[in-house]
Amino acid sequence: MARTKDPVVRSLLIDRAAQMLRTREPVTLRSLVAGTGVSTMAVYTYFGGMDGLWKALRQEGFSRLAAKLAAVAMSADPVRDLAALGAAYLSNALESPDLYRVMFDAGFELEDAAAADETLYCLVRAAERARETGRFRDDVDPVELATQSWAIGHGLASLVATGPLPRQALAHGVPLLTALFVSAGDDPGRCRRSIEQAWKAVLPATDELP
Amino acid sequence: MARTKDPVVRSLLIDRAAQMLRTREPVTLRSLVAGTGVSTMAVYTYFGGMDGLWKALRQEGFSRLAAKLAAVAMSADPVRDLAALGAAYLSNALESPDLYRVMFDAGFELEDAAAADETLYCLVRAAERARETGRFRDDVDPVELATQSWAIGHGLASLVATGPLPRQALAHGVPLLTALFVSAGDDPGRCRRSIEQAWKAVLPATDELP
DNA sequence: CACAATACATAGCATTGCTATGTTTTGGTG
DNA sequence: CACCAAAACATAGCAATGCTATGTATTGTG
Numbered sequence: 001m002a003r004t005k006d007p008v009v010r011s012l013l014i015d016r017a018a019q020m021l022r023t024r025e026p027v028t029l030r031s032l033v034a035g036t037g038v039s040t041m042a043v044y045t046y047f048g049g050m051d052g053l054w055k056a057l058r059q060e061g062f063s064r065l066a067a068k069l070a071a072v073a074m075s076a077d078p079v080r081d082l083a084a085l086g087a088a089y090l091s092n093a094l095e096s097p098d099l100y101r102v103m104f105d106a107g108f109e110l111e112d113a114a115a116a117d118e119t120l121y122c123l124v125r126a127a128e129r130a131r132e133t134g135r136f137r138d139d140v141d142p143v144e145l146a147t148q149s150w151a152i153g154h155g156l157a158s159l160v161a162t163g164p165l166p167r168q169a170l171a172h173g174v175p176l177l178t179a180l181f182v183s184a185g186d187d188p189g190r191c192r193r194s195i196e197q198a199w200k201a202v203l204p205a206t207d208e209l210p
Numbered sequence: 211m212a213r214t215k216d217p218v219v220r221s222l223l224i225d226r227a228a229q230m231l232r233t234r235e236p237v238t239l240r241s242l243v244a245g246t247g248v249s250t251m252a253v254y255t256y257f258g259g260m261d262g263l264w265k266a267l268r269q270e271g272f273s274r275l276a277a278k279l280a281a282v283a284m285s286a287d288p289v290r291d292l293a294a295l296g297a298a299y300l301s302n303a304l305e306s307p308d309l310y311r312v313m314f315d316a317g318f319e320l321e322d323a324a325a326a327d328e329t330l331y332c333l334v335r336a337a338e339r340a341r342e343t344g345r346f347r348d349d350v351d352p353v354e355l356a357t358q359s360w361a362i363g364h365g366l367a368s369l370v371a372t373g374p375l376p377r378q379a380l381a382h383g384v385p386l387l388t389a390l391f392v393s394a395g396d397d398p399g400r401c402r403r404s405i406e407q408a409w410k411a412v413l414p415a416t417d418e419l420p
Numbered sequence: 421c422a423c424a425a426t427a428c429a430t431a432g433c434a435t436t437g438c439t440a441t442g443t444t445t446t447g448g449t450g
Numbered sequence: 451c452a453c454c455a456a457a458a459c460a461t462a463g464c465a466a467t468g469c470t471a472t473g474t475a476t477t478g479t480g
Binding site: 212213214238239240250253254259260 | 435436437438439444445446447448
């Protein structure tokens with residue numbers, strides 16, 4: 001027996017905040033609602049304050065990342081797929097670096113932690129397939145290998161997104177992932193071919209080191 | 211024919227800001243100068259504003275990191291030294307994670323960019339030595355290998371410092387660096403021994419995966 | 421229809437970073 | 451040594467920020 005929240009307002013605010021991040025406008029309480037017709041109180045009824053908005057924005061970032069990873073077509077070559085997921089991760093991070101920074105900001109509190117797990121499990125499943133098809137050794141733990149791939153991807157994405165490394169440095173992902181997958185048991189030549197193939201399909205712009 | 215700045219005040223403010231970061235107190239203009247006897251204007255005469263303070267704080271973070279890396283004793287085993295530098299990097303980042311986050315915040319503007327280069331050159335020199343002593347192949351570019359080591363270290367440090375991974379995940383550095391250095395030509399068994407030796411000397415707390 | 425719970429709008433508060441204004445110190449110069 | 455201008459220093463006040471308190475309007479339910 002009360003008024004119900006309008007989900008349109010909620011997603012409108014999140015989308016607008018993401019857009020303001022992309023255009024580098026400072027996202028403040030008043031600038032966020034300016035022009036939308038809603039008042040500042042909306043941020044409190046829907047998110048409980050600015051902190052809640054940032055948390056929801058992190059969630060949105062992980063949801064978009066999960067969608068990008070889910071859109072990567074799996075093939076008969078699980079190592080290629082693993083590299084394609086890594087390249088998609090980098091592509092997503094560099095496509096909207098400010099949202100990526102927000103995703104990994106302090107606290108790392110998410111409304112739904114399953115979204116972050118989902119992104120990791122994409123990698124875990126590909127690693128499992130690589131082990132089942134004999135590309136990786138039997139003693140390789142898919143979760144650990146996926147975590148290590150994540151560390152490589154996040155390291156490159158973060159260093160490029162925050163400035164110290166240029167965009168072309170993303171190409172370091174090829175030798176790094178090759179080294180990791182070869183250490184997991186894959187044949188060096190075959191591994192390199194799988195990875196380079198995936199890289200050019202997903203990150204065609206940055207396929208050469210400076 | 212004017213008054214000169216007192217360098218003591220400058221370093222006092224930087225040290226106090228670093229201390230407040232460590233104790234998780236919010237670093238604001240007024241809270242920073244509270245209790246120090248100096249007024250808020252000091253932040254403007256010495257740093258030109260809060261942005262300048264953050265920039266100086268980034269510089270301080272890189273200076274401390276450079277000191278930590280310089281304190282790592284070099285040995286006759288360049289691969290061990292390279293791993294020891296990586297472990298020291300992780301150790302420094304996790305010792306004061308808030309300062310580490312500030313170092314890689316937006317913009318990445320430094321007062322003296324040479325400090326950041328210095329940290330990378332520590333790794334480059336070790337990689338060069340590894341190549342000269344035959345541990346790495348001749349076609350290995352020391353700068354590229356150092357950059358790739360940096361990406362691994364930053365990825366792990368960032369994921370642990372911001373929350374998603376637990377402290378024990380730093381141990382992933384061992385298999386990751388091993389994979390990278392083996393891909394550079396080092397003998398697998400010898401490489402693993404060199405890295406584990408360095409790891410236990412610098413990061414004795416986190417030498418096992420969960 | 422009536423009511424109460426909740427969304428929504430407005431106004432005001434404490435705090436933030438910053439600037440304008442005045443005061444004091446100090447380093448070079450005749 | 452006396453002078454003075456330039457710069458450090460102190461204080462007050464401003465616009466903007468996030469938040470809360472208060473009042474109004476809306477709507478789902480009995």
